[in-house]
Amino acid sequence: KKRYNITLLPGDGIGPEVISIAKNVLQQAGSLEGVEFSFREMPVGGAALDLVGVPLPEDTISAAKDSDAVLLGAIGGYKWDKNEKHLKPETGLLQLRAALKVFANLRPATVLPQLVDASTLKKEVAEGVDLMVVRELTGGIYFGEPRGIKTNENGEEVGFNTEVYAAHEIDRIARVAFETARKRRGKLCSVDKANVLDASILWRRRVTALAAEYPDVELSHMYVDNAAMQLVRDPKQFDTIVTNNIFGDILSDEASMITGSIGMLPSASLSDSGPGLFEPIHGSAPDIAGQDKANPLATILSAAMLLKYGLGEEKAAKRIEDVVLGALNKGFRTGDIYSNGTKLVGCKEMGEEVLKSV
Amino acid sequence: KKRYNITLLPGDGIGPEVISIAKNVLQQAGSLEGVEFSFREMPVGGAALDLVGVPLPEDTISAAKDSDAVLLGAIGGYKWDKNEKHLKPETGLLQLRAALKVFANLRPATVLPQLVDASTLKKEVAEGVDLMVVRELTGGIYFGEPRGIKTNENGEEVGFNTEVYAAHEIDRIARVAFETARKRRGKLCSVDKANVLDASILWRRRVTALAAEYPDVELSHMYVDNAAMQLVRDPKQFDTIVTNNIFGDILSDEASMITGSIGMLPSASLSDSGPGLFEPIHGSAPDIAGQDKANPLATILSAAMLLKYGLGEEKAAKRIEDVVLGALNKGFRTGDIYSNGTKLVGCKEMGEEVLKSV
Numbered sequence: 001k002k003r004y005n006i007t008l009l010p011g012d013g014i015g016p017e018v019i020s021i022a023k024n025v026l027q028q029a030g031s032l033e034g035v036e037f038s039f040r041e042m043p044v045g046g047a048a049l050d051l052v053g054v055p056l057p058e059d060t061i062s063a064a065k066d067s068d069a070v071l072l073g074a075i076g077g078y079k080w081d082k083n084e085k086h087l088k089p090e091t092g093l094l095q096l097r098a099a100l101k102v103f104a105n106l107r108p109a110t111v112l113p114q115l116v117d118a119s120t121l122k123k124e125v126a127e128g129v130d131l132m133v134v135r136e137l138t139g140g141i142y143f144g145e146p147r148g149i150k151t152n153e154n155g156e157e158v159g160f161n162t163e164v165y166a167a168h169e170i171d172r173i174a175r176v177a178f179e180t181a182r183k184r185r186g187k188l189c190s191v192d193k194a195n196v197l198d199a200s201i202l203w204r205r206r207v208t209a210l211a212a213e214y215p216d217v218e219l220s221h222m223y224v225d226n227a228a229m230q231l232v233r234d235p236k237q238f239d240t241i242v243t244n245n246i247f248g249d250i251l252s253d254e255a256s257m258i259t260g261s262i263g264m265l266p267s268a269s270l271s272d273s274g275p276g277l278f279e280p281i282h283g284s285a286p287d288i289a290g291q292d293k294a295n296p297l298a299t300i301l302s303a304a305m306l307l308k309y310g311l312g313e314e315k316a317a318k319r320i321e322d323v324v325l326g327a328l329n330k331g332f333r334t335g336d337i338y339s340n341g342t343k344l345v346g347c348k349e350m351g352e353e354v355l356k357s358v
Numbered sequence: 359k360k361r362y363n364i365t366l367l368p369g370d371g372i373g374p375e376v377i378s379i380a381k382n383v384l385q386q387a388g389s390l391e392g393v394e395f396s397f398r399e400m401p402v403g404g405a406a407l408d409l410v411g412v413p414l415p416e417d418t419i420s421a422a423k424d425s426d427a428v429l430l431g432a433i434g435g436y437k438w439d440k441n442e443k444h445l446k447p448e449t450g451l452l453q454l455r456a457a458l459k460v461f462a463n464l465r466p467a468t469v470l471p472q473l474v475d476a477s478t479l480k481k482e483v484a485e486g487v488d489l490m491v492v493r494e495l496t497g498g499i500y501f502g503e504p505r506g507i508k509t510n511e512n513g514e515e516v517g518f519n520t521e522v523y524a525a526h527e528i529d530r531i532a533r534v535a536f537e538t539a540r541k542r543r544g545k546l547c548s549v550d551k552a553n554v555l556d557a558s559i560l561w562r563r564r565v566t567a568l569a570a571e572y573p574d575v576e577l578s579h580m581y582v583d584n585a586a587m588q589l590v591r592d593p594k595q596f597d598t599i600v601t602n603n604i605f606g607d608i609l610s611d612e613a614s615m616i617t618g619s620i621g622m623l624p625s626a627s628l629s630d631s632g633p634g635l636f637e638p639i640h641g642s643a644p645d646i647a648g649q650d651k652a653n654p655l656a657t658i659l660s661a662a663m664l665l666k667y668g669l670g671e672e673k674a675a676k677r678i679e680d681v682v683l684g685a686l687n688k689g690f691r692t693g694d695i696y697s698n699g700t701k702l703v704g705c706k707e708m709g710e711e712v713l714k715s716v
């Protein structure tokens with residue numbers, strides 16, 4: 001029997017609620033496919049700050065590194081918003097990405113037929129959208145040095161960060177993107193700002209050079225401002241998008257909102273060889289935490305990505321994806337995706353519905 | 359009689375067509391309000407590259423600096439896309455912004471009742487949108503040093519840029535934004551990435567400090583990824599947005615596409631004391647250049663912004679705004695905003711319609 005060690009990081013806000021459900025679903029799907037899990041729960045984000053005073057404790061790092069995959073709920077909340085930078089929950093997440101070297105962040109944005117009305121876009125624009133943003137996650141302006149706030153010769157404060165990409169960083173994320181596009185509809189759009197930024201000029205040059213190795217993938221380039229427009233104008237034109245850390249942050253959130261159901265969207269962050277990090281796109285939603293209102297489906301689908309991309313357990317992953325669609329087909333909806341004529345349920349009831357059908 | 363010197367920069371693609379119309383409209387509106395213009399046309403962008411080999415000739419810079427306001431058509435085109443960076447049309451535009459020190463870029467995004475169907479957003483989401491993006495235009499990662507592509511100690515290429523803001527740069531754009539919000543609905547949303555970037559931490563700190571001087575303006579802060587989402591989810595929540603150069607580039611384009619009619623949107627770029635730069639949001643549209651298909655209204659409305667923000671000639675500006683609405687009310691539409699039951703016209707006919715009613 002196959003056995004995997006999974007690190008669970010419930011985090012803050014609605015994180016613990018959705019993680020406890022996803023854990024059960026994972027266990028159930030695994031057991032039906034002859035796969036066993038042992039889970040270890042560790043603190044991160046605000047929860048870790050409250051417990052031990054740092055947003056990413058050493059023990060959490062080593063547990064995560066020693067496991068086969070990491071499932072994260074959500075981090076952050078008003079309570080820690082005024083903390084200094086190194087004591088912010090978000091800093092824990094950035095440190096975790098760096099520690100696990102998960103440079104490739106896959107963020108699907110799909111408009112399910114059952115939920116097309118949830119989008120603020122017109123039906124004919126939204127329906128059929130099925131795109132994947134491949135975001136570089138451990139480089140660029142998020143981590144570039146030098147950075148800081150200093151006082152200049154005039155006694156004036158100056159804040160600065162460095163956007164920086166080395167060729168190998170571009171190449172490895174581009175490869176993930178080409179492979180991803182190849183498994184999808186074979187179209188890759190690389191997004192940059194090569195008409196202004198030197199880092200983007202190198203980005204475009206490297207991505208273009210690699211295209212020769214993927215003749216079956218159709219590569220195009222788009223400026224980031226245009227991409228932000230095109231996602232609104234005609235999101236169906238996109239299959240796979242590859243871009244840097246900060247542009248990926250912005251565009252993947254925009255794309256997820258276009259689906260109208262960010263409570264549904266999972267993500268996977270992958271490294272070259274170590275454990276991957278899987279988490280819902282949505283935040284910690286402190287305003288509804290502990291009220292049994294959260295949509296657990298994004299985390300459940302993140303568990304499916306964990307099985308598929310993290311462990312190669314495609315069958316168990318497929319089971320989960322199918323029951324999620326099944327629950328929607330039966331009309332079950334949490335508040336965020338509720339519409340007239342469907343059945344409003346809480347976080348737990350949605351979880352039980354999925355669990356019993358896996 | 360008041361006399362102003364206006365530098366016209368037709369530029370590339372549809373630029374010359376729309377500028378020649380806007381020039382006539384400007385002249386007519388002025389003459390009715392006792393204002394005279396002398397115009398000087400100068401080359402910029404691809405047109406300048408073809409003529410003298412640089413995208414912003416010295417003569418163009420000095421003509422622009424010596425004038426009371428600058429009206430630009432559009433720059434860029436496939437022809438020059440492979441040029442090296444310093445020989446790209448876009449570089450000419452960046453150099454012009456720097457030369458004129460136009461640090462404050464005002465980009466309104468308004469959904470006109472006549473054009474609400476042009477938006478890809480549902481009618482109830484799009485109607486009534488009326489927001490203004492105040493974008494910092496001469497700082498940040500667009501101009502920050504050091505920048506470039508170098509070979510590192512491993513013989514590997516590395517591309518890098520510097521995001522940098524000094525306190526006074528933040529303060530002056532924030533002041534413009536507070537003043538703008540004050541003249542509008544009194545709400546200002548400052549967009550940054552203060553949970554990750556040091557430059558954003560300083561940005562947020564300075565903007566927050568200035569708020570004390572504008573007690574009548576309600577200030578909020580939003581992360582850029584969330585702003586990209588909120589523009590899709592509920593654009594009506596925004597009145598005035600202030601943000602840095604690169605975030606402003608992305609968000610203002612997203613906002614303009616949300617209106618569904620970027621052929622309608624003007625912009626103003628202002629300095630502390632010198633001449634302002636006024637231009638439509640849209641690009642040079644080389645595919646329809648010279649075919650009498652372009653929508654001249656964005657440039658005509660840019661001429662109105664020139665009168666209002668550049669010269670303080672509010673009455674003449676109002677004339678132009680009114681006739682543009684009048685032409686739409688009469689049903690005149692260029693191809694980009696055409697819908698069933700309206701009257702399809704070319705660039706020239708739309709221009710004549712506006713001109714005769716000013």
Ligand SMILES: CC(C)[C@H](C(=O)O)[C@@H](O)C(=O)O
Pocket residue numbers: 090093094249553554583
């Ligand atoms: C919380 C924040 C640091 C993070 C990011 O910017 O990467 C988040 O927005 C995300 O996209 O996962």
Ligand SMILES: CC(C)[C@H](C(=O)O)[C@@H](O)C(=O)O
Pocket residue numbers: 195196225448451452607
């Ligand atoms: C052409 C380009 C350099 C420019 C910019 O990025 O500022 C354009 O996108 C704009 O927004 O005016």
